[in-house]
Amino acid sequence: MKLKQRKFLNNLITYAMVVAAYVICTLLINGGQMSRSLRGQMVPICCWVVMAVSLNLVVGISGELSLGHAGFMSVGAFSGVITSGWLLNSLQMEDATLRLVIAIVAGGILAGIAGVLIGIPVLRLRGDYLAIVTLAFGEIIRNVLNCVYVSVDADGLHMGFLNPSLPGTLLMNGPMGAIGVKKIATFAAGFVLVMLTLVVVLNLSSSRSGRAIMAIRDNRIAAESMGVPVTKYKMMAFVTAAVLAGMAGALYGLNFSTVTSDKFKFDQSINVLVFVVLGGIGSVRGSVIAAALLTVLPELLRAFSEYRMLVYAIVLILVMLATNNPLLKGWLNALREHLPFGRKQKGGEPA
Amino acid sequence: MTTKLNANTRMVPVPSDSIVPERDLGKRPILETRHLGIEFGGLKAVDDFNLTIGPTEIAGLIGPNGAGKTTVFNLLTKVYEPTSGTVLINGRDTHRMTVTQACRLGVARTFQNIRLFDKMTVEDNVRIGLHNQIRYGMMTGILRLPAFWQKEKRQHEQALDLLSIFDMQDLADVTAGSLPYGAQRRLEIVRALATNPSLLLLDEPAAGMNPHETEELMRNIVRIRDQFQIAVLLIEHDMRLVMGICEGICVLNFGKVIAKGTAAEIQNNPVVVEAYLGKQKEG
Amino acid sequence: MMSFLSYLVNGISLGSVYAIIALGYTMVYGIAKMLNFAHGDVIMVGAYISFCATQYWGLSPLLSVVVAMLVCTCLGIVIERFAYKPLRQATSLAVLITAIGMSYLLQNAALLIFGANPKVFTSVVSIPSLSLFGGQLLISGEALVTIICNVVIMVGLTLFTAHTKTGKAMRVVSEDRGAAELMGINVNATISLTFAIGSALAAIAGVLMCSTYPTLMPTTGSMPGIKAFTAAVFGGIGSIPGALLGGLLLGVIEIFGRAYISTELGDALVFAVLIIVLLVRPTGLLGKPVREKV
DSSP states (O other), rough: OOHHHHHHHHHHHHHHHHHHHHHHHHHHHHHTOOOOHHHHTHHHHHHHHHHHHHHHHHISSOOOOSOOHHHHHHHHHHHHHHHHHHHTTOOOOHHHHHHHHHHHHHHHHHHHHHHHHHHHTTTTSOOHHHHHHHHHHHHHHHHHHHTTTEETTTTEEEEESOOOSSEEEEEGGGGGGGGGGOOOOOOHHHHHHHHHHHHHHHHHHTTEEEEHHHHHHHHHHHHTTOOOHHHHHHHHHHHHHHHHHHHHHHOOOTTTBBBOGGSSSSSHHHHHHHHHHHHOOOOOOHHHHHHHHHHHHHHHHHGGGHHHHHHHHHHHHHHHHHHHHHHHHHHHHHHHHHHHHOOOOOOOOSO | OOOOHHHHHSSSOOOOOOOOGGGGTTTTOEEEEEEEEEEEEEEEEEEEEEEEEOOOOEEEEEEESSSSSSHHHHHHHTTSSOOOOEEETTTTTTTTOOHHHHHHTTEEOSSSSOOOOTOOOOOHHHHHHHTTSOOOOOHHHTTTTHHHHHHHHHHHHHHHHGGGGGTTTTTTTTTGSOHHHHHHHHHHHHHHHHHOEEEEEETTTTTTHHHHHHHHHHHHHHHHHHHHHHHEEEEEEEEHHHHHHHHHEEEEETTTEEEEEEEHHTTHHHIIIIIIIIIHHHH | HHHHHHHHHHHHHHHHHHHHHHHHHHHHHHOOSSSOOHHHHHHHHHHHHHHHHTTTTOOOHHHHHHHHHHHHHHHHHIIIIIIIIGGGGGGGHHHHHHHHHHHHHHHHHHHHHHOSSEEEOOOOOOOOOOEEEETTEOOOOHHHHHHHHHHHHHHHHHHHHSSSHHHHHHHHHHHHHHHHTTTOOOHHHHHHHHHHHHHHHEEEEEEEEHHHHHHTTTTTTTHHHHHHHHHHHHHTTTHHHHHHHHHHHHHHHHIIIIIOOSSTHHHHHHHHHHHHHHHTTTTOSSSOOOOOOO
């Protein structure tokens, strides 16, 4: 039971941390003590935290490297923006909060559908091939979205593929992306989404399904022999992550007046991967902290921004070398054993 | 332990290629293979393999290295689809079944090169074995519905129960990968038992164990059979273990069965002695 | 008809570049069993070196290619030594993340040194265009040189792996690293050599590619790199003729796709090919099937 209690405490700390951060930031914003640019970062921070935690579900808990996570985010972003535009222009729904909620749900559902469609072929592959194919799918999604035109008028939505001549106001203008978006995303919504993501990922990973997912990660053949249907559980992790990424995307899209698909390039998938790796693969709390800090830091340190990607790259390599080199690993473990507070919790569950 | 059999009892009522202890006579065999074979690029790794195992039998599969023993296990658990012949489990044809389906039919196995879920705890390893025994859905888990707490508790209790077979309850919270070798082998057996099998396949369970540990393992295998009323088929190079607890032994060489019988019969079989035991005695 | 032929020539020329890059992927994958994600960026480095050599250091185009090859060879060896070698025993996830980090390192280092503005690469080829069918079909000098280079490299590399001692060592290491080590083959040196050859070829590919498509940016290498990996998988990873076949087919598919289907969907089409190949025939056109050991 000791282990269970420790896990419970660990999760509690993660939730408490997020709540405290939200309360402090809200107080600062209300007190007018937060700079304008930092205030503008609050919603994106929430989005990237959700992205990192959901990617951690795939990389850390399911053990598959997905390089197309930003693709799901873009699906969510555009479907969220279109849904919101449709609700406003076609159904005259004025309530921004309700519109935001519906848009986020729609973003999640559509990204989830994309996740299922992509997951079916992709999850049959292994290792490097899986990574490269998720990358390919991410790029295909972006390519295809660049050809989509959507407009809205009183009759509803009109869609065109490679065909911009549509009636009504254009919501999505091919390579120009979504334009004239009503910014309805709020920090509170971001906070709720982060909490929702934490509940889903933490509860999933310490349940029967989560254990099955981790068993497949540790030893696929043994898991199969124990009667665990491999495809089902890989799919479960992949699609759940896609849904969460889609929701984050919808929130992200509704936070800017224009959204282009270039914002969801392969680089963004790598960015999110950096958050996950830096926070510790498999550690949910690590992902939260890394995503929040690394989104804020460049904002705080303007001079640093030029070197940001370079530093990310170096950090990525160094973290991998430090955690995977048997020599260094042994040394680090020995060090950890000596430090009373640094002892890693047993088991592969996320912190 | 060894049940003495004479030539007559082996003939009725199951096919002649079986060595079934008396208590299982008249019952439907748990495992039946007929002319089972598999080819890898023209090479017959297993050829015309016939074996019948009664519901509570302990059977041994022996043979020199590379004889195709593990391949037989892979065929029985559907890792490989046979190129000829059939595998019947509990009377059901396993043609075109997946590994997962075979497990649900009641075949559980351990692996020659241990395959535990290294980063998970000992208890969670056993809980994976219980995956299809105590079930609840993904949403129940995420929303922490009452069924979640109730079934988690049952899983926990049952896992500790199973671990107590080898006195491993105290290790429940330890990471499986950090267990000593012998304990890892025992955990694999517990995990396999958790799937509620009717046939347990053990691939070299005593490999790397000292004589004392092997002795204990032998007692435990028999105990498991008696307690769970299941059949055990084991691959083993340790002849003391095989001769000590196996009621029937099948000798494989170059993918073909060269002899079948009780321990005494196998030990005195000139073909086996020549192919296998002769070398063993020297070592 | 003439436009078809001209697309075909362009496709083969682009495919030749892919094939040369794919060789680097295929050899490294075959021998070190890793996807060297940074390979595409070595192409970019090669192109930048050649660009600097001709523009700033006043070297002749041919000499600039040699310098680029030398620099990339060293780069390849250094990358392997410091980033990949310590991870020989690590999971493929860790190696792949490291390779991605390396790719980003190269791109961003180039971004800091050369800036984000594209450089206009002056072609290193001075051969005039070939005019066929009374001027109806024009084959550029660059295309000719690219295709010829490709053929020479393929033949050379095939002979090298088939007949020299080092080449045989490479094949043995790719077959079974452990056994090769027991046979007294210096595995580390062989892997280093593979990276060296692959990177030198990447430099050539970079120069040839930028001669045909003269925009040079820090991200120039990444897309062709991924496409060349697609080509390597298409042909069958680990196989030299496979890289040639995969590269040529992919180049032709891409050019035809852009010409006859849609310019915007050109990349999507190439990736769709990758996905279809991996699903239908994961070992590629000329690859050998592998069985997982239980």
